[in-house]
Amino acid sequence: MQSCRLAAHDISxxxxxxxxxxxxxFRLRSGEALxxxxxxGIGKSSLLRILAGLLRPFSGHVEAExxxxxxxxxxxxxxHRPLGAAxxxxxxxxxxxxxxxxxxxxxxxxxxxxxxxxxxRKRAALACLATGGARIWLLDEPLNGLDAHWAxxxxxxxxxxxxxxxxxxxxxxxxxxxxxxxxxxxxDHVG
Numbered sequence: 001m002q003s004c005r006l007a008a009h010d011i012s013x014x015x016x017x018x019x020x021x022x023x024x025x026f027r028l029r030s031g032e033a034l035x036x037x038x039x040x041g042i043g044k045s046s047l048l049r050i051l052a053g054l055l056r057p058f059s060g061h062v063e064a065e066x067x068x069x070x071x072x073x074x075x076x077x078x079x080h081r082p083l084g085a086a087x088x089x090x091x092x093x094x095x096x097x098x099x100x101x102x103x104x105x106x107x108x109x110x111x112x113x114x115x116x117x118x119x120x121r122k123r124a125a126l127a128c129l130a131t132g133g134a135r136i137w138l139l140d141e142p143l144n145g146l147d148a149h150w151a152x153x154x155x156x157x158x159x160x161x162x163x164x165x166x167x168x169x170x171x172x173x174x175x176x177x178x179x180x181x182x183x184x185x186x187x188d189h190v191g
Contacts, residue, residue: 003030004066004135006051006167011060012191013043013050019058019191020046026184030135030165033158033178038186044171045072047186048138051169066167069134071125071142077113083124084109090128102157103127104150118145126154130161137161139170152177 011024020043028034036044049055051062052070077086083105103123108116116124122145129137137158143151155177158168162178170176 002066002135003165004167005029005064006066006068006136006169007063008047008051009060009063011047011050011062012058013046013055014058014191015043015046021186021189022191024060024184024186024189026182028167028169028182030167031162033162033168033170033181035176035178035181035183036169036171036186037183040173042186042190044186045140048072048140048169048171052138064136066135067133068136068138069129069132070138070140071129072138072140075113075121075125076128077124079112079114081113082110083113083116086113087124087127087131091131102130103153119147119150122146122154123150126157130157135165136167137169139168139172141172141174142170143172143174143176 007027008025013021050057
């Protein structure tokens with residue numbers, strides 16, 4: 001994996017007339033991870049969407065080198081197709097290997113995506129990330145709905161991504177057990 005970097009410079013985030021966050025800044029290089037910490041509604045998801053280029057910041061700017069992938073509550077799979085066919089779409093598009101076994105999805109391949117539980121959907125989203133070539137992972141609550149076993153497996157996948165030189169930015173209410181994890185307390189940046 002080639003090197004990558006992600007930097008936020010004096011980012012302010014506004015929702016409607018309300019400024020949620022002000023003055024957010026960080027720099028990440030290959031192999032690094034950042035935990036966006038803070039209570040519900042503070043702007044963690046909005047900040048991830050700004051980093052991904054899906055929302056414009058109220059002020060400031062983002063610099064990125066390397067492809068990005070956002071995993072949030074919007075599962076990037078056709079909900080009307082069986083999971084296996086939906087994942088095949090991404091595998092064929094990205095030319096990547098099958099990772100269903102890594103995320104315990106092999107027994108669910110014939111189940112329509114719309115019938116997957118929250119945890120199964122999270123595992124499917126991680127499988128999509130793992131099959132893609134994005135060097136920067138933006139993860140919104142990646143452990144929601146996962147039992148202890150799959151939460152550990154999800155964090156192992158994040159660590160493996162970092163070991164290959166990737167970056168991870170994680171918004172999560174749950175504690176994370178990742179090595180060398182930088183924490184950005186967003187309460188320090190409330191508008």
